[in-house]
Amino acid sequence: MMIRLIYLSKAVGPQTGALTESILRTAHAWNAQNGVTGVLCQGQGVFLQVLEGERSKVTSLYARIHADRRHKDLELIHCESITERRYGDWSMAHVRLSDVDPQTKIAWPEFDPYSPSGRLVMARIDELVAKGRVLDAPRP
Numbered sequence: 058m059m060i061r062l063i064y065l066s067k068a069v070g071p072q073t074g075a076l077t078e079s080i081l082r083t084a085h086a087w088n089a090q091n092g093v094t095g096v097l098c099q100g101q102g103v104f105l106q107v108l109e110g111e112r113s114k115v116t117s118l119y120a121r122i123h124a125d126r127r128h129k130d131l132e133l134i135h136c137e138s139i140t141e142r143r144y145g146d147w148s149m150a151h152v153r154l155s156d157v158d159p160q161t162k163i164a165w166p167e168f169d170p171y172s173p174s175g176r177l178v179m180a181r182i183d184e185l186v187a188k189g190r191v192l193d194a195p196r197p
């Protein structure tokens with residue numbers, strides 16, 4: 058059985074390129090091997106990540122991510138069982154929230170990731186992906 062999970066967290070330190078690179082390197086390797094796909098949105102001090110795959114894999118990955126000291130205050134904002142992947146093309150797509158909207162210079166003007174429902178958050182992530190905001194998207 059497959060699930061899709063979305064969580065939100067706060068970065069503990071500055072969200073540097075090196076930090077992102079390190080996270081994505083691990084994610085691409087492990088996720089591709091374990092059939093996990095998803096999107097990592099990052100910026101404005103937060104991480105917002107969608108993970109999808111076999112329930113056992115996603116659950117064990119989430120436990121590891123939860124214990125990662127590079128972020129804190131994790132909130133599980135959405136979890137559902139699925140029959141199809143939404144982000145199946147990516148072992149972990151990367152969307153930078155801070156430079157999404159060139160006009161407002163804000164990714165998500167009313168961005169308060171701790172308030173909207175999981176479905177709303179997913180709709181916004183889909184918009185970002187559809188607008189081609191994915192920065193780094195190797196296929197699994």
Ligand SMILES: Cc1cc2nc3c(=O)[nH]c(=O)nc-3n(C[C@H](O)[C@H](O)[C@H](O)COP(=O)(O)O)c2cc1C
Nearest residue numbers: 080083084087088104106118121122125127128149
């Ligand atoms: C925001 C964030 C997202 C992460 N996403 C993934 C991921 O998708 N896949 C993955 O294998 N590790 C991911 N990691 C890294 C894990 O937290 C962890 O460092 C890694 O799985 C190695 O775990 P271990 O040191 O217990 O072996 C992420 C870390 C952070 C901070």
